[in-house]
Amino acid sequence: MKTSESDAKFKFCPLLKTSDDKMKMCQGSMCMMWRWVPDEKGGDTEEGYCGLAGTPCASLS
Numbered sequence: 651m652k653t654s655e656s657d658a659k660f661k662f663c664p665l666l667k668t669s670d671d672k673m674k675m676c677q678g679s680m681c682m683m684w685r686w687v688p689d690e691k692g693g694d695t696e697e698g699y700c701g702l703a704g705t706p707c708a709s710l711s
């Protein structure tokens with residue numbers, strides 16, 4: 651799912667949990683799994699996604 655980094659920080663990460671086993675929020679670009687959506691020139695847009703589940707659609711690969 652493509653999203654802005656600021657919105658991603660309000661979505662749960664499937665890997666991160668607190669010491670009392672509660673889910674934590676996505677860390678965005680602070681996480682090595684975060685991927686930016688490239689623009690048509692190969693630069694980065696303002697959107698990204700969690701790379702754990704692969705690319706959100708084939709045109710982003």
Ligand code: SF4
Binds near residue numbers: 664666682684701
């Ligand atoms: S980008 Fe990192 S912190 Fe965010 S959901 Fe994926 S694994 Fe979790």
